Amino acid sequence: MRKIAKLLLAAMLVVPAMVSAKNKVVVVMVDGYRWQELFRGADSTLVNTKEFGNPDMMKANFWRATADERRRALMPFTWSHIAKNGVMIGNRDKGCRMSVTNNMWFSYPGYNETLCGYPDDKNINSNAPVDNPNMTVFEVANNTPEYRGKVLVFGSWGRFIQIFNEKRSGLEVNANYRHSLAKQPTERELYVDKMQDGAPRYWEEERFDVFTHEYAVEAMKSRHPELLFVGYGDTDEWAHAGNYRLYLEAANDVDRFIRELWETAQADPFYKDQTTFIITCDHGRGVSADKGWFHHSREVDRSNETWLMAFGAGVPAKGVLTSGEYHNNQMAATVASLLGISFAPQHEGAGKAITF
Numbered sequence: 001m002r003k004i005a006k007l008l009l010a011a012m013l014v015v016p017a018m019v020s021a022k023n024k025v026v027v028v029m030v031d032g033y034r035w036q037e038l039f040r041g042a043d044s045t046l047v048n049t050k051e052f053g054n055p056d057m058m059k060a061n062f063w064r065a066t067a068d069e070r071r072r073a074l075m076p077f078t079w080s081h082i083a084k085n086g087v088m089i090g091n092r093d094k095g096c097r098m099s100v101t102n103n104m105w106f107s108y109p110g111y112n113e114t115l116c117g118y119p120d121d122k123n124i125n126s127n128a129p130v131d132n133p134n135m136t137v138f139e140v141a142n143n144t145p146e147y148r149g150k151v152l153v154f155g156s157w158g159r160f161i162q163i164f165n166e167k168r169s170g171l172e173v174n175a176n177y178r179h180s181l182a183k184q185p186t187e188r189e190l191y192v193d194k195m196q197d198g199a200p201r202y203w204e205e206e207r208f209d210v211f212t213h214e215y216a217v218e219a220m221k222s223r224h225p226e227l228l229f230v231g232y233g234d235t236d237e238w239a240h241a242g243n244y245r246l247y248l249e250a251a252n253d254v255d256r257f258i259r260e261l262w263e264t265a266q267a268d269p270f271y272k273d274q275t276t277f278i279i280t281c282d283h284g285r286g287v288s289a290d291k292g293w294f295h296h297s298r299e300v301d302r303s304n305e306t307w308l309m310a311f312g313a314g315v316p317a318k319g320v321l322t323s324g325e326y327h328n329n330q331m332a333a334t335v336a337s338l339l340g341i342s343f344a345p346q347h348e349g350a351g352k353a354i355t356f
């Protein structure tokens with residue numbers, strides 16, 4: 001009954017072009033995925049280097065004559081849907097830049113900056129399992145009466161448990177090799193638990209993205225979170241391993257995952273046309289064609305360069321932006337503004353919401 005009253009109120013108050021109080025937001029992060037592949041597709045030197053994977057396979061799947069065809073082959077949903085209906089930030093070839101403001105240029109500091117809205121190099125300067133002293137916008141939302149209990153977090157990397165500070169925030173964080181955390185798992189969740197248990201634990205603290213994704217999609221269908229985080233990590237792991245073939249395939253998987261999250265939302269009246277998607281990364285990678293692209297850190301030139309894309313409710317169809325300078329510290333405030341909750345971290349380096 002309360003929900004119906006709220007919906008009626010929201011419907012009465014809704015003003016065209018403004019986001020209603022019950023807008024839903026899906027945040028996707030793709031660990032260490034470069035803007036170079038997002039906007040240019042597969043790299044000509046890397047797909048021809050045997051040491052980085054089977055060139056025949058890489059070329060058959062992702063090599064095409066032009067950069068536009070290459071990026072479409074790599075991320076078909078991104079270029080057929082997001083580029084047409086949303087906003088894409090960070091194409092430096094066109095004059096739009098995005099970067100992290102922290103001075104670390106690796107994962108935990110990148111997630112902290114992006115999810116909390118400011119860098120914290122004093123406290124977050126390693127990937128060690130330290131409970132985050134800062135509050136993510138997810139925790140802030142979960143502390144409001146409107147979104148309490150309606151926030152869910154899924155991630156491949158085990159560190160999300162500390163990044164979202166599960167202990168303090170009370171957020172449900174399904175990361176690493178955890179099973180479904182639903183009180184009454186669906187049949188499908190039990191099946192994903194079983195598949196995950198039977199698959200190789202190739203990385204000690206990070207499962208393959210397919211499991212993270214399946215849990216997230218099933219939770220959207222069965223539990224209807226209104227603020228959802230999905231953190232994919234295969235791209236970063238395969239790049240660190242120097243395997244360009246699997247890095248490209250991971251990016252291609254992520255594109256398909258995003259499409260499935262979007263189609264799941266649009267097929268459900270709970271989400272349809274009232275859900276905003278924001279997709280970004282935690283850092284870039286190096287650019288040199290020998291092994292520079294393997295890694296990222298303060299010592300790896302240009303690995304602070306990032307990107308962001310948004311589409312869905314409240315996002316205009318501007319396509320690839322050709323100017324402007326953006327930073328990861330703006331993401332948390334952007335999410336808060338889409339949710340309609342107040343968010344004003346009193347911390348040095350806090351970023352302002354992006355107006356799309």
Ligand SMILES: [Zn+2]
Pocket residue numbers: 031032106107108110236282283
């Ligand atoms: Zn990372």
